[in-house]
Amino acid sequence: METNLASEAPAHPTGIRAYLEPAPLAALAVGISSGAPFAMIAATLTTRLAQDGIEKSTVTLFALAFLAYNLKWAWAWIIDSVRLPLLGRLGQRVSWMLVAGCLVVAAIVNLGIAQPADDIVYTAWAAILVAVAGATYDIVIDGYRIELLKPRQLGVGAGMSQYGWRIGAAAAAGTALVVADEAGWTLAYIVCALFALPAMIAALVMGEPARHREPAERKGVRAAVQSVLGPFAEFLRRQGAFLVLLFILVHKIGDTLANLTFRLLFDDLGFTNDEIAFYDVGVGFWALLVGVFVGGWLYERLGMKWSVMISLILMAVSNFSFAALAATGHSNLGMAAAIGFENFASGFGGVAVVAYFSALCDLRFTASQYALISAAASIVGRTLTGTTAGSLIESIGYVNFYLLTTAAAVPGILLYGIMMRTGLVDAAIGTAGTEPPAEEVPAYREAD
Template sequence: MKSIATVTAALTRHGITFLMGLAAGLPLLLTVSLLQAWMVDAGISLEAVGMLALLGVPYTLKFLWAPLLDRYELPILGRRRGWLALVQILLIALIVALALSDPALAPGWVALLALGISFLSASQDIVIDAYRREHLPERELGVGSSFYTYGYRIGMLLVSGGGMLMADAIGFGNTYLVMAAIMAGCLVVTLLAPEPHSHRPAERGRLRDTFIQPISNFLQRPGAWWLLLFILLYKLGDSVASNLTIPFYKAIGFSNAEIGATAKIFGFWPLLGGIFIGGLIILRLGIYRSLWWFGLLQMVSTAGFIWLNHVGHSIPALAAVVSFENAAAGMGTAAFLAFMAALTDKRFTAAQYALLSSIMGLPRAVISAPGGILAEAVGWDLFFLICTLVAIPGLAILWYFRQWRDITDGAR
């Protein structure tokens, strides 16, 4: 009877984690692909649509206000659920306002609403990451990261795939109303979920300390700067390579339809499979050893693009490379998120996790930008070889600091 109760409690925790991941993934593409399609259909210039990329800035700067969500506690629902409920209520309101707007008549107003959604979505990420770290036992962080990533990806798919289909059937405005209704369901999950144990009451000391203490606390641990460098480097090669996969596919002769069907829709399922298998392996091997194996798999999967460049236009070869790369990326992401969660001090969960996730996102958001210049200069073979070899420094740091296993052993 006790074991059944234990399993039920674990499933409940991971069910909540999955649904919160869905809530985090849903708003992301509401201000990217779906909004871009809406504005193009409304006749907005390509230059203006391109500027929508700036809506992603709050996701890279969220560490700036994350400490405030650690410091202050709202009078109801607790420190985590209180903020999460407020942010989700505001998100629903802005999504409804966007649904009732017209990009053709008021593009500036639509862009402002989208910026507000982006800021609130980044804030929601901060709170959900902190909630997951505090709600899950140490030994379940790896599996929990897999459930979270599952939900996150499905939330994105609801918007990128389902949203585009709905837009053709019922219009963009009604599609955004449907997305607001789904967010309302996520709000219900927040209201019903338990509040995790608070490891530090909201403080009323100097505001300056709110921003300094989380960083100084992290930097005081041995090898802190090496930890930050590892977080920057671990998925660097994978991120730089994946940033240019679409131009690469087109360069070797694949059509848009072939890329969409094979690389996007077909490749989605190996990604989910990789996340699931990664969670099971983490449970068995622990986070540290999993990072090793998944890092090596990411290297091999990146090198697969070199092979594809020599095979040329072949749907089976494209499917094989995409499947392997997505599966390896899913495994690596599950272990990486669990590793970052294990690094955070529960007194400063929101601030420290936001800082680490911002560093993790630098390769994708900033460092990948000049990748096209490199590929143009050296060719695809050497470009992907460089991306493969770039993974070695991160793995070397992981090998040298074997004592990091002590940090993650409790998360097995």
């Protein structure tokens, strides 16, 4: 039977009103803070390194810093299980939100102080520090978002979070380019560190999520090991868990490979910083907005499964559009079309895929399990980008490279089709996709 999380409640706001409820608006705010640190070590750092004359193979090697996002599951259990002294009185999620946000601010400022042309090693370590701080912030943000949203809001909330992520990433990247042209990269990074604030403000305003479950008291070595391994063991015991995990690993290989090399393409095609800021931020912003709302609209009507399938196909086609841009050369219209379609596909996919991954979590281990899922979703693509993307581009050219990324998206589409036909998409859903807040079912804790 189709799992349609969008229609869980008999009566609730629909259309635009669904996006204006407090929880989805909070998801927008935390998404903004999630996107900013990623942008500081992705497109922004790529542009900075390229303009400093760093060779392509070294530039793409910096993508390995993103592996911190793929390894965040290793310390996510701390966010779920360890109660902070003093700040802990604000709540488990809120207290960690404040601490992680401050770490992000400090790390971004530190990267701004680095000078790649003078000390590339220090710059590399500074980028890794931003990645670790950003990954920790993401652990807290994702746990907070999933627990704050009701099951029926997961689609809309995922869309708003994705929209916020793109606003944060695009606004930080655009701000950095503009400020860097006027006052240098150091000040640009210091200004962009302020994008960490929205999530902290949202957490203080909204408070601790109603669906959050306080960490259990654990003492001794065995209990500590259970805190680390328990979330993963619970996921792997579900029906079809290994096939679902395989899908998570492979579905985004092509998209990740392509996305982390766009700025290299723009630079080699001769686009200026102003052009990149206008098309990548301006056109991309509005295309993403359309994609989020179209994705939310279809999510309500088609349900989760078909929405995810459509998003996978759109992401594959978006990679092909950059092969067309590379073949065309410097073309403002071509750049607008490629970026517009890619952002539309990302916005659409941000509703469906993120909602699906959120629904896979068990509320007892929200932060840990979503950290595992989101890390697994891009680890293969990021590893390949950091180790082979630059060399592949230099050896086969941009056109063939983006055609290769298009082909890399096909296995994920086929695997998800198998999961749909066998019912594994529905069978693996966790309590985050089914269980309402405590005030809607007063005795649900006693029923556990």
